[in-house]
Amino acid sequence: MKTLKIPEATIIRLSVYSRYLYMADKRGIVTISSGDIADGVGVSPAQVRKDLAYFGEFGTRGVGYNVKDLHRHILKILGLSSIWHVALVGLGNLGLALSSYKGFRERGFCICSIFDTDPAKVGTTVNEVVVEHIDRLEVVVNARGAQIGIIAVPAGFAQQVADRLIKAGVKAILNFAPVVLNVPPEIELRNVDLAVHLEVLTFNLALQK
Amino acid sequence: MKTLKIPEATIIRLSVYSRYLYMADKRGIVTISSGDIADGVGVSPAQVRKDLAYFGEFGTRGVGYNVKDLHRHILKILGLSSIWHVALVGLGNLGLALSSYKGFRERGFCICSIFDTDPAKVGTTVNEVVVEHIDRLEVVVNARGAQIGIIAVPAGFAQQVADRLIKAGVKAILNFAPVVLNVPPEIELRNVDLAVHLEVLTFNLALQK
DNA sequence: TATTCTTTGTGATATAATTAACTATGTAAT
DNA sequence: ATTACATAGTTAATTATATCACAAAGAATA
The missing domain is CATH 1.10.10.10 (Winged helix-like DNA-binding domain superfamily/Winged helix DNA-binding domain)
Structure with a gap:
């Protein structure tokens, strides 16, 4: 190519x-x-x-x-001729929304591992995926060969989750935490900051006045 | 300015x-x-x-x-020296996540109106906001003077929701539905397509091989 | 006060991305 | 067959964005 x-x-x-x-x-x-x-x-x-x-x-x-x-x-x-295994970390409201987002599945993304720290969530099933404790992140991600990680944890935990995902063999990270992550150059990283989008709108609205 | x-x-x-x-x-x-x-x-x-x-x-x-x-x-x-009133349409998993997203409130965005069609949701309270039926969109948005609309409905309904938001006086729209919306030029529009972000990652991963 | 150090603000330069214009190639109609 | 037409592919021009390098301005020091 x-x-x-x-x-x-x-x-x-x-x-x-x-x-x-x-x-x-x-x-x-x-x-x-x-x-x-x-x-x-x-x-x-x-x-x-x-x-x-x-x-x-x-x-x-x-x-x-x-x-x-x-x-x-x-x-x-776009690299979508095969299925990508995605590991989702953080099952808050956003994580839950992402885990059940149809758009991902339609495009060949399988969120086949989900991690959280909350004992009330660990062991439950979300969209046919059993929620694992975050302590098992390295073991599970590595064993399943997930190539992509999604970070949907609070900002304060994002960096350590990123580190662990990378250690577990993930090659790309989609980060929803509003914080700048430090990752090695060979790791693909994209940040989605929902507030930033609204702020681009308000900037333009403020200009109009 | x-x-x-x-x-x-x-x-x-x-x-x-x-x-x-x-x-x-x-x-x-x-x-x-x-x-x-x-x-x-x-x-x-x-x-x-x-x-x-x-x-x-x-x-x-x-x-x-x-x-x-x-x-x-x-x-x-960025236009963040005052509070912006945001109307959220669609209380699926994503809508729910957005409505409780702390990042918005921290930055001065108040999701003070929420709409859905599901009778089981209408009337309930989410983060201290009473969910309204979407039929009341124009009336409520207009009365409250919401300036920004967030669209979190299925792709097939996004355009009609956009039309109604605009008719109700919204000046900017943040669209999460994976579809291209048609809006007048004076309306600020931003699209957030979650799958697109993953696809940028997979493109880069596919390149590396 | 003169000198050195630091760091901003900015004009010039380089790079990147988009748009426009043109050429090549195919289809359809006469 | 020939001509007219449509549209992809491509090169050139334009515009936008980012980088660089340095002058300007303040702070600290001798």
């Missing part, structure tokens, strides 16, 4: 395109143009073509793209 | 800086340099200074920034 630097914005858009293609396919659409996709997801047609051009030629000039084909290609690009 | 185009990345970073400053303040730190902030949040010192330069001069050369001062200034910039 080509490895010249791909903008992250491109990856995010590919993910959006793929969802749009999935819907188009379900509606029975066979062929689609860059303009159709662009309209559907709110970007320019040139942007769609440019994004795809990083990875190859998937269309036919004068015609467009085959929906199923392109969809399959994008899933492949 | 200056209105020359501010990069969104700058706003996001300001939000992160502000949290770091808040912590620094709590630890009793009085003065802080751009380098300190940079180390703390993982960007370059020049970036920190450039971000701040969009909005004025907040530091003292040779010294640094007063933590409390800078923090206050950033909150002001």
Whole structure:
């Protein structure tokens, strides 16, 4: 696969395109143009073509793209042609929401390990997954070969959870705790800070006044 | 306030800086340099200074920034010097998680209206807020003057909820449904797609192989 | 007071990303 | 066959963003 630097914005858009293609396919659409996709997801047609051009030629000039084909290609690009095992740490309200989020399963993510410290939660079953005590994190994650960890614990515990996930062999972390984590460069890390999103909105609202 | 185009990345970073400053303040730190902030949040010192330069001069050369001062200034910039009223639509697992998310309250966001269609939920109290039926959305949102709406309903209902929120006078929307919403240009819209974040991770993991 | 040190603020530069324009290639109609 | 048309792929131009390097300004010291 080509490895010249791909903008992250491109990856995010590919993910959006793929969802749009999935819907188009379900509606029975066979062929689609860059303009159709662009309209559907709110970007320019040139942007769609440019994004795809990083990875190859998937269309036919004068015609467009085959929906199923392109969809399959994008899933492949995004690394979604196989199932990813995800370990979720922290079963608070957010953890619970994430564990039952259908969007993950639909896209090939299996949250197959869940950890918490609360004795009332450990041993219970959430979406067919038995909640483990966090003490067993290394053992379980390692044994199951989870590649991705989701951190949904309070900010104060996030770093130590990250350390333990990495020790257990996780290669990527999605962090929901509002704190900057320190991880080795080879570990993929993304932070989702829900308050930040609201603050971008309020900044723009404040500007308008 | 200056209105020359501010990069969104700058706003996001300001939000992160502000949290770091808040912590620094709590630890009793009085003065802080751009380098300190940079180390703390993982960007370059020049970036920190450039971000701040969009909005004025907040530091003292040779010294640094007063933590409390800078923090206050950033909150002001982000529009966080007053409380924002937020209406949450959809009380599934995600909605429930959002409604009880402490990070929002800490930053001055008050989720003071919650809507759902489920009769079992309507009338119950969640974090001291009585859940209303979605039929009353326009009336309640309008009466309470909520400025921000959070959409946490299934993708298929997101557009109609957005339309109704806008009709009720909401000026900004945070959308968690994995779908592209159509809103007038004057409405601020941000989409949070949880699966997209995981897919950026898997893309990078897939590259490494 | 002069000197040195530190760190901000900023103009210049470099890099990255997006948009626009163009070319190549296929389809369909005459 | 030829022509007109549509649309992908690509190169060039533009715009946006980040980095660098240094002058300006204050603090500390001699």
